[in-house]
Amino acid sequence: MKVIDQCPDPVELNELIQYELSEADTDRVTQHLQDCTTCQEKLQTIASGDLPIEDLVQGMNAENPLRDSALWPAIDGLSREIRSQPTIDLDGGSQSPTDAGPTHAAPPSSLPDDLSFLEPSDDPAYRGKLQHFQIARVIGRGGMGVVLEGFDTHLHRSVAIKVLNSQFQANDLARQRFCREGRAAAAISHEHVVPMYQVAKANEGEIAYLVMQLIEGETLENRLRGGQPLPPIDVARIAMQTAAGLSAAHKREMVHRDIKPANIMIEAETNRVKLTDFGLARTADDVKLTKTGMVTGTPLYMSPEQSLGENADERSDLFSLGAVMYEMATGMAPFQAPSALGVMQRIVNHTPEPPHKVNPAIKRPLSDLIMSLLEKSPADRPESAAEVATALASIVSEYGPISPLQVPSIAASEVKKLSGSYRRGERRWAIAAWVTAAVAIMVAIASFVIMRPDLGDDFPSVVLPDNPGTVWASDFSPGGSTLAAAVEDGSVRIWDGASQTLQKSFNAHRGVVWSVAYHPTRPMLMTSGDDATIKLWDTDDYEVIREWKAAGSVRGVAFSPDGNRVVAGDRDGGLHVYDIDTGEEVRSVTTPGTILGVDYSHDGKLIASVGHDKVLRLFDAETLVERQSMSGHDGTIYNVRFAPKGPLVATVGWNKNVRVWNSETGKEILNLAGSEGDVWSVSFCSDASHLITGEQMGAARVWDLATGNPVSTLRGHSSAVYDVAMNPASHQIATSSRDGTVRIWDMSRVAD
CATH class of the missing domain: 1.10.510.10 (Transferase(Phosphotransferase) domain 1)
Incomplete structure (x- = not known):
C-alpha cells in the first residue's frame, strides 16, 4: 500500500472512478484527494474524458494568459489527446467521443444486453423477471444503471426499472449513490416529476434497483x-x-x-x-x-x-x-x-x-x-x-x-x-x-x-393525505361512509372518512385516473382514465365487471339516475352511452373539440357535455340528438353539473367563469363573479339552493343562488381544487386537490 502523501497514479484514479478500488484504497485515495488539488484536476480529466477540467477554465476567474502564451498550445494538445482516446463508459466498454453536445441514447435494439441478474420468467413473452416484476425489454442505459420496462404483477401496471450496473453492485460507494438517487426522487411528489415508486434490493441484497413510473412519450x-x-x-x-x-x-x-x-x-x-x-x-x-x-x-x-x-x-x-x-x-x-x-x-x-x-x-x-x-x-x-x-x-x-x-x-x-x-x-x-x-x-x-370573517378555513374539516400525486376527482359512496379518490399515478384509493384511514388502494388505469363515481344503488364504482378506458368495479372485491374503450382519454363520466346507463366523453369529442347490464354501446355522437365534462339531468332525459369548444350542449338522452347549445364562456369549460331538481345546470371554466343556465329555455340565469382564478369543478347542494365550486388558488366557494353571492370560502389546500363532491348522507363536501390531499368539510352550519 502506498504512503498517504504520495499521489495516486492515473490507473488508481481510473479505478476509483470505476469503483474498482478496494475499500481501504478507496478511503486512502479519497482522503488524499481532499487536500491535493493537482489530483483533483487529474481525476476530473479522467472522469470526464472530453469534458474540460478546472485547470483549463480556472483562469477565467482571473486575468487570462496572453494569446501567445505556451499555455494555449498545451491545452489544445491535451484536448486533442483526450479526444483521441476512448472515453470511459460507465455502463461498461468504451465509446469514441464525438462532440461536446448532449449524448443520445441508442435505440433499444443496439443496447448492451447484460441481463444475467434476471431470473427466468414463466411467461415466454418476457425476457425474465426481477422479484415480482416481469421484464419486457431494455429501454436504455445511462449513468450508473440500465433501465428496463417491467410489469408489476402485484399492482398490475407497467413500470420503468433502473438497475444498478453489475460492475458497481458490489461497491458500497456506488450502491450508496444509487440508492440515494432513489430516495431523492421518491421524496418529491409532483405531477411534473417522474414518480419513484420503490427503492429495493433483490437476490439477497446483491441487486439494487429503483421502480418508477413508465412514461409513454418522448x-x-x-x-x-x-x-x-x-x-x-x-x-x-x-x-x-x-x-x-x-x-x-x-x-x-x-x-x-x-x-x-x-x-x-x-x-x-x-x-x-x-x-x-x-x-x-x-x-x-x-x-x-x-x-x-x-x-x-x-x-x-x-x-x-x-x-x-x-x-x-x-x-x-x-x-x-x-x-x-x-x-x-x-x-x-x-x-x-x-x-x-x-x-x-x-x-x-x-x-x-x-x-x-x-x-x-x-x-x-x-x-x-x-x-x-x-x-x-x-x-x-x-x-x-x-x-x-x-x-x-x-x-x-x-x-x-x-x-x-x-x-x-x-x-x-x-x-x-x-x-x-x-x-x-x-x-x-x-x-x-x-x-x-x-x-x-x-x-x-x-x-x-x-x-371578511365569513371567508376562510373556518369549517371543521378532516384531511386524507399522502395520495401519490394530484387527486383529480373524488366521490362519496351512497351511504356516505367511504370516499373514493382518483389519483394521478393511475391508482384509486378508498378512504374511510370518519376514521381517516385508507381501506384499499388499487391500480385502475395506465396513466392518470380522471374521474371516479359510485353507482347510485348497486355496489359498483366507475372510473375513467388517460388510457381511454371506462371501467366498472365491484366494490366488494374491486374486480373489473365491465370495461369500455373510447377513442381517446376519457375525462368525464356519469351514471344515469336509474343507474342503468353510463355516459362518457373523450378527448376526440366522442360522446358515448353504454348499457351497464349488456355492456353494449347504445349511442354515440361526435362533438367539436375535447369533451371535459358530462352529466345526466335529474330526470334522466338530458345529457350535458362541455369542453374546449366553449359551448354547453344538451342532448336527448335516448337519441343523442342535440336539443340546446348555450354560449357565453370566453374559454374552455371544465365541468358541468345539473341541479338535483328543477331545470338549472351549472358550468365552470377558464378565466373565473361560473355560469348557471335554464336547461328548458337555454337562457343564462346567473354569471357569478368573485372567483380567484380558473374554476375547475362544480356541484349543487341537495336542495339546489347553493352551488359549490373548486378554484385554481386552492379554495372551494359556496354560492347562494338566491342572491348570486358567495356565502363561504373553504381554504386549506395549497394548490388548485379540481373536484368538489357532495356527501348524499350528510352535510359534507369533499374537495380534491393538486396538492395530493382530499379534505372533507362539515357544512352543517351553512345548512342550518
Whole structure:
C-alpha cells in the first residue's frame, strides 16, 4: 500500500472512478484527494474524458494568459489527446467521443444486453423477471444503471426499472449513490416529476434497483433533434411545467444539477412535462460522496459555477433551464462551440444574442425571462423556480385558455420576491409588471379575507393525505361512509372518512385516473382514465365487471339516475352511452373539440357535455340528438353539473367563469363573479339552493343562488381544487386537490 502523501497514479484514479478500488484504497485515495488539488484536476480529466477540467477554465476567474502564451498550445494538445482516446463508459466498454453536445441514447435494439441478474420468467413473452416484476425489454442505459420496462404483477401496471450496473453492485460507494438517487426522487411528489415508486434490493441484497413510473412519450431532446425552434407557446408551456417540477425539488432543498433536454420527458397523450433522472441530485447542503469536487452536469447546459467546480444551488438549475429554453426558442444551444473547452469558456465569458433577435416569433417578455435566467452571477437570476413558473404561466395565458394539465402546481407561499437583475433594467419591464400584479392580487386577496370573517378555513374539516400525486376527482359512496379518490399515478384509493384511514388502494388505469363515481344503488364504482378506458368495479372485491374503450382519454363520466346507463366523453369529442347490464354501446355522437365534462339531468332525459369548444350542449338522452347549445364562456369549460331538481345546470371554466343556465329555455340565469382564478369543478347542494365550486388558488366557494353571492370560502389546500363532491348522507363536501390531499368539510352550519 502506498504512503498517504504520495499521489495516486492515473490507473488508481481510473479505478476509483470505476469503483474498482478496494475499500481501504478507496478511503486512502479519497482522503488524499481532499487536500491535493493537482489530483483533483487529474481525476476530473479522467472522469470526464472530453469534458474540460478546472485547470483549463480556472483562469477565467482571473486575468487570462496572453494569446501567445505556451499555455494555449498545451491545452489544445491535451484536448486533442483526450479526444483521441476512448472515453470511459460507465455502463461498461468504451465509446469514441464525438462532440461536446448532449449524448443520445441508442435505440433499444443496439443496447448492451447484460441481463444475467434476471431470473427466468414463466411467461415466454418476457425476457425474465426481477422479484415480482416481469421484464419486457431494455429501454436504455445511462449513468450508473440500465433501465428496463417491467410489469408489476402485484399492482398490475407497467413500470420503468433502473438497475444498478453489475460492475458497481458490489461497491458500497456506488450502491450508496444509487440508492440515494432513489430516495431523492421518491421524496418529491409532483405531477411534473417522474414518480419513484420503490427503492429495493433483490437476490439477497446483491441487486439494487429503483421502480418508477413508465412514461409513454418522448424526450425534449428528441423533439429538438431537427434543430428548429419550437412554437413560442410550447417554449413557455414546457419551461413552465419544468420550473414547477424544479420548485418541488428545491422545496426539499434538492438541486437537480443536470437539467437538459434528455431529462425532460413529454407525455404522448397529454403533452405534459415530466422531469426525470435525479441521478445527480443532492441535498443542497450535502457533502459530495466522493469528496473530490468533480464537476457534474452536461456541458451545454452547465451553469458558470458548475463549470468552475464551485457550489451549485437552486439557481444553478435555473441557469440550465434558461439554456434549455434558449435552445427551444432559437433551435440552437446558447453556448455551442467545437469542443467542450470552448463550451465552458463561452458559458463563463459569452452572452448570447437575445432569443427575440434570433427568432422574431419570440416576444420580448419570454426573451427577457430567458436572458435573466442566463445571468452569469446567481444573484442576478430569478430567486426561485416557483417565481419562474408563475411568470411563465402569465406568458402562457397570453396565448389563450390554460388547461388543467398546463397550469403549474405552485403554492402562492412558495413564490419568492424578485431579486437581482431580474428586477432591474428596462428589458424586464413585462415580467416585472406581471409579478408586481401577482403580488398585488395576493395582497388584495389576503386583505379581502381579513375584512371578511365569513371567508376562510373556518369549517371543521378532516384531511386524507399522502395520495401519490394530484387527486383529480373524488366521490362519496351512497351511504356516505367511504370516499373514493382518483389519483394521478393511475391508482384509486378508498378512504374511510370518519376514521381517516385508507381501506384499499388499487391500480385502475395506465396513466392518470380522471374521474371516479359510485353507482347510485348497486355496489359498483366507475372510473375513467388517460388510457381511454371506462371501467366498472365491484366494490366488494374491486374486480373489473365491465370495461369500455373510447377513442381517446376519457375525462368525464356519469351514471344515469336509474343507474342503468353510463355516459362518457373523450378527448376526440366522442360522446358515448353504454348499457351497464349488456355492456353494449347504445349511442354515440361526435362533438367539436375535447369533451371535459358530462352529466345526466335529474330526470334522466338530458345529457350535458362541455369542453374546449366553449359551448354547453344538451342532448336527448335516448337519441343523442342535440336539443340546446348555450354560449357565453370566453374559454374552455371544465365541468358541468345539473341541479338535483328543477331545470338549472351549472358550468365552470377558464378565466373565473361560473355560469348557471335554464336547461328548458337555454337562457343564462346567473354569471357569478368573485372567483380567484380558473374554476375547475362544480356541484349543487341537495336542495339546489347553493352551488359549490373548486378554484385554481386552492379554495372551494359556496354560492347562494338566491342572491348570486358567495356565502363561504373553504381554504386549506395549497394548490388548485379540481373536484368538489357532495356527501348524499350528510352535510359534507369533499374537495380534491393538486396538492395530493382530499379534505372533507362539515357544512352543517351553512345548512342550518
